[in-house]
Amino acid sequence: MSPQLRLQLHDAHGYAPGETIKGNVLVEEGGRSRSLRVELRYTERTKDYSSVAATVTSGPLHEGDLTGATSFEFELAVPEDALPSYSTEHGELDWELDAISDELGLDTHEKQVVEVAVKPRT
Amino acid sequence: MLTLRRLRILGGKPLDLMRKRLTSGLEVEATGEPIRRGDDVEALVTISDPAKVGSVEVGVVCTEYYDEDVEQTSTDSHGVPQTQSSRETLEATAHEEWRPLEPVAGVQSARFAIPADAPFTYEGDCLTFQWEVVARGRRRDRLDALASTPISVTP
Numbered sequence: 656m657s658p659q660l661r662l663q664l665h666d667a668h669g670y671a672p673g674e675t676i677k678g679n680v681l682v683e684e685g686g687r688s689r690s691l692r693v694e695l696r697y698t699e700r701t702k703d704y705s706s707v708a709a710t711v712t713s714g715p716l717h718e719g720d721l722t723g724a725t726s727f728e729f730e731l732a733v734p735e736d737a738l739p740s741y742s743t744e745h746g747e748l749d750w751e752l753d754a755i756s757d758e759l760g761l762d763t764h765e766k767q768v769v770e771v772a773v774k775p776r777t
Numbered sequence: 778m779l780t781l782r783r784l785r786i787l788g789g790k791p792l793d794l795m796r797k798r799l800t801s802g803l804e805v806e807a808t809g810e811p812i813r814r815g816d817d818v819e820a821l822v823t824i825s826d827p828a829k830v831g832s833v834e835v836g837v838v839c840t841e842y843y844d845e846d847v848e849q850t851s852t853d854s855h856g857v858p859q860t861q862s863s864r865e866t867l868e869a870t871a872h873e874e875w876r877p878l879e880p881v882a883g884v885q886s887a888r889f890a891i892p893a894d895a896p897f898t899y900e901g902d903c904l905t906f907q908w909e910v911v912a913r914g915r916r917r918d919r920l921d922a923l924a925s926t927p928i929s930v931t932p
Contacts, residue, residue, distance in 0.1 A: 699904040703846045704864070706902035739932050741896055745843040745869055746904040773932045776813075 658686030658721040660754045660765035662693075669770035670750075672737040676769060677730050680716065680754045685723035686763070688756040690715045693729045695769070696753060697738065701746045708748075709734065721756060739773045785866050786842050786905055796913075796923035802826030803924045805835065805912040811929040815893035818928060819886055820910045827880045830914030830922040836875035837889040838911050839896055839930070842868050844903040871896050871906060878912075897932040 664678040680693060693716065697709040711734065716727040733750070740749040750771045756763040804823040812818045820835050827833075847865040850858055872895045876887045896906035908930045914922035 699899075699901040701843045701845055701903050704844045704903035706904075708901055738897065738899065741899075741906075743841055743869075743871060743896070745841055745845075745867070748899065748901075748904065773814075 656686045657763045659684035662767045672774045679726045682721045688721045690757045691717040695731045800922040802829040807910045822912045831916035833878045833914045839872040841871040842905040
């Protein structure tokens with residue numbers, strides 16, 4: 656059985672380049688897992704295609720099966736040169752957090768879009 | 778790596794490519810790069826032969842290139858409809874602003890504001906925003922004259 660995950664951010668506001676995103680991965684239901692990690696990805700999407708342009712990873716937060724009602728803290732730094740989110744009628748660019756349970760077969764993902772603001776003028 | 782998609786974007790529309798190759802007497806450049814959204818860009822247009830370029834205007838244009846599956850339906854030899862899907866790079870104008878120029882020889886300038894909420898220059902695998910300053914001359918009974926230069930717009 657796959658685990659059920661939930662992402663919980665300490666600050667739900669938008670983030671600036673260079674700022675650190677802090678949060679927890681809550682394991683709502685336990686399950687088989689090889690490891691747990693969180694990734695922050697800059698993703699481009701159109702109606703039919705998507706591609707990841709940049710990835711920041713937490714590294715393993717836990718290794719082995721996940722037990723329900725447990726929580727794992729993570730911290731991920733938004734890159735200093737991070738581009739902001741943008742969307743049009745045909746496509747979008749955004750930053751997305753993804754809690755990933757690496758499993759035999761299909762991995763479990765819990766995703767959440769985070770707002771990254773434009774870097775202030777210096 | 779020069780992918781087919783990149784070649785498609787670099788080349789632009791085939792007719793525009795032909796217009797650029799056949800254009801003489803019209804040049805355009807931009808000053809103040811890189812330009813941040815909310816800032817201005819100045820376009821400098823040189824008309825060396827007004828008779829060749831017709832009625833000239835200068836503009837700043839952002840083109841969005843996006844990949845989608847496009848379905849094409851044809852009929853096989855038995856009259857049965859066949860649908861095939863292929864990945865295509867489509868384009869849309871994300872922003873454009875144009876100003877007329879005087880039809881005289883010499884250098885003319887025009888200043889354009891890049892809106893703060895416009896796209897920024899981005900080149901991805903399935904989504905690209907490309908900015909350029911363009912000068913075009915409308916000509917009767919001939920292909921329009923066209924000159925352009927890419928600009929970099931940062932967030």
